[in-house]
Amino acid sequence: MKSRYVFPRHTKADLPIAVGGDGCYLIDAEGKRYLDACGGAAVSCLGHSDPDVVAAIQKQVGEMAYAHTAFFTSGPTEALAEKLVSLAPEGIERIYFVSGGSEAMEAAIKLARQYFLEIGEPERKHVIARWQSYHGNTIGALSAGGNRWRREQFSPFMVEAMHHVSPCRAWRDKHEGESDEAYGDRLAAELEVKILELGPETVAAFLAEPVVGATMGAVPPVAGYFKKIKNMCDRYGILLVLDEVMCGMGRTGTLFACEQDDVVPDMIAIAKGLGAGYQPIGALMVSGKIYDAIEAGTGFFQHGHTYLGHSVATAGALAVLDKISSPGMLANVRKMGALLMDRLQHTFGQHPNVGDIRGRGLFIGMEFVADCASKSAFAPEKKLAAKLKAAGMVNGLMCYPMSGTVDGEHGDHLLLAPPFIIDETHVEEIVSKLEKSLATALAQ
Ligand code: PMP
DSSP: OBOOSSSOSSTTOBOOOEEEEETTEEEETTOOEEEESSHHHHTOTTOSOOHHHHHHHHHHHHHOOOOOTTTOOOHHHHHHHHHHHHHSOTTEEEEEEESSHHHHHHHHHHHHHHHHHHTTOTTOOEEEEETTOOOOSSHHHHHHSOOHHHHGGGGGGSOTTEEEEOOOOHHHHSOTTOOHHHHHHHHHHHHHHHHHHHOGGGEEEEEEOSSBOTTTSOBOOOTTHHHHHHHHHHHTTOEEEEEOTTTTTTTTSSSSGGGGGTOOOSEEEEOGGGTBTTBOOEEEEEEHHHHHHHHHTTSSOSOOOTTTTOHHHHHHHHHHHHHHTSTTHHHHHHHHHHHHHHHHHHHHTTOTTEEEEEEETTEEEEEEOSBTTTTBOOOGGGOHHHHHHHHHHHTTEEOEEEOOOTTOOSOEEEEEOOOTTOOHHHHHHHHHHHHHHHHHHHHO
């Protein structure tokens, strides 16, 4: 149907109407079933019809839907914060609930600034992030993000205090014969150059996604990269903020992606999988050090939104977290992730237009190329990723496309991030439908 929904994502597209969900499938008004191989945008980690999450939300909305956090806290909000802290890396002690990923990252940027004001280092006003990253679409988060295509038309609004260094993107950027160790050292050295250029005493925070999501499919770092980055941050007293909005909440096979990099950041932003699509919710997880400085100083965080700690959202997220952290769920993410990766490598590993398949757990990216030897991207006009998404929908498969930027910077990618509840039959269905859809898209 032609959508009259205000500012739909694709104004000219005929979108099917979603009317139902059944496990890993979404169902449209015609009764057609779509296997959700991307969880929307790595959101629907428990599929679309989890009865326990639905019941928790219904109960809470019936009991007490909303109480402004200036006046009250609530049972589910406190319980969710408690549980997140108990599962978080050591040192993370406080949680700030917001409504999504951009809000979590905006809060992180502002909290970093306030922290340094509280401890008497007001000159710390710069933030360093990475090119080819995405931290959200609000002005602060967009300025921190390094996706040129998303930033371009808003360039007059981009915040000057945000700076960028290279991402960790081994398949494209690691030199011939360079070890992971040497590549990580090179990137940490680049960060140091940027810190010294800005003045070490003027940098507040370094922001990064442990596994890059929305700009390049999934791209994990090389081993040791984040330890080197953390050491660099520590050397200059800079806060490390990890954006786990997409890669967190079990997506990579551990509750927090950074567990696999063996680093403990000062803040972690989460969203997407926290509400699993049943409720809009995000959170900023904060170290005791930062919280204590605010408490001892001003006494409050100079920030806020109307729906902070919304009790229906936190009740839903608590039910989601109970499931994600239950025995077997993350083991299934690791098992199915390994199987999916194996089946993709087997099916597409020798494909002339599949340059790279990479990821962690059930967070897998594919990068398409016109030519494997030179790694050259398809022309942006070919719109390969968009065509692949469209062919997937025809075949009853949802997969998340990322197409070339205006300057052709990162070409065509695909993100696979299916629900954690998938089994072997779903993996086979993803791979066979993807094979068929890619053939269609390439032939167009
Ligand atoms: N950070 C990352 C890493 C993301 O992937 C996203 C969403 N794609 C955001 C932040 C922004 O989240 P939201 O769309 O919920 O505002």
